[in-house]
Amino acid sequence: MTEAAPMKAADLFDLTGEVALVTGASSGLGKRFARVLAANGAAVALVARRKDRLEALAQEIISGGGKAIAIGADVGDEAQMKAAFDAAESALGVVTILINNAGISRASHLIKGDVQGWRETMEINVEAVRANAVEAAQRMTKAGKGGAIVNIASILSFGVGRWSGAYAVSKAAVMQLTKVLGFEFARHGIRANALAPGYFSTELNADWLAGGGAEMMNHIPMRRFGNEGELDGALLLLAAPRAGAYITGATYVVDGGHTLQIAGV
């Protein structure tokens, strides 16, 4: 060990010079992630299908002194995503941080045989995450740069729920995919990690959390769902080149202790 001076937190988590592409930046967690990355110095490429929302967010970031571009694209469409990476690159530079956040949840029981819901879930939550990670890594390598990939998993990567069979399988796959990416990309100076949030109220689940899902709070040791901003620290840790320098292939749980308990014990 050398005697290097300890860094200040602001320097450890500084993202100046980084270009971050955030999928699903039009609402919920992705919108917050884009704001946090921009607030810490990254130029941000905002990707989702609802481009009007992205444009409003880009405007907000730019008027706050940051750099941002709104790019309308469907993560399930390979050509659209290649074009999105091209647009990000020509406006801001090579993407060095990818936040693979876009995701869907289709409530159903597998026995109902909803093959379309299963396929859509795998296409958006798994296949698009793989394709984006590979696209980003190939571009970084070609440019002679390293970088960081953060995939958004879930506490359903570790266990299963009542209505969410396809979603739970997809998020378990995201966790395993993250290990493979971390392993394969390490030699290229690219880290890949996942963030596994517990429950945060967003468009994805607000109705359910306010209704039938509210009962779940009794099983969370902190007795509440997550609040906006409570993923910021973990996101920055995994994304920042200095703070996260030796972290790869990991899945970080941020859930108020939700996954700690074995039911009935």
Ligand SMILES: NC(=O)c1ccc[n+]([C@@H]2O[C@H](COP(=O)([O-])OP(=O)(O)OC[C@H]3O[C@@H](n4cnc5c(N)ncnc54)[C@H](OP(=O)(O)O)[C@@H]3O)[C@@H](O)[C@H]2O)c1
């Ligand atoms: N909220 C939670 O409690 C929670 C917990 C664990 C994990 N997560 C994960 O966190 C991520 C974000 O979820 P959220 O809660 O923030 O939900 P949300 O508010 O519904 O946001 C989902 C985002 O994904 C985008 N998206 C969906 N399909 C897309 C597609 N085909 N192409 C491009 N973008 C697409 C949506 O944008 P457009 O509709 O504009 O395209 C939207 O911006 C998801 O991966 C989710 O599984 C959430």
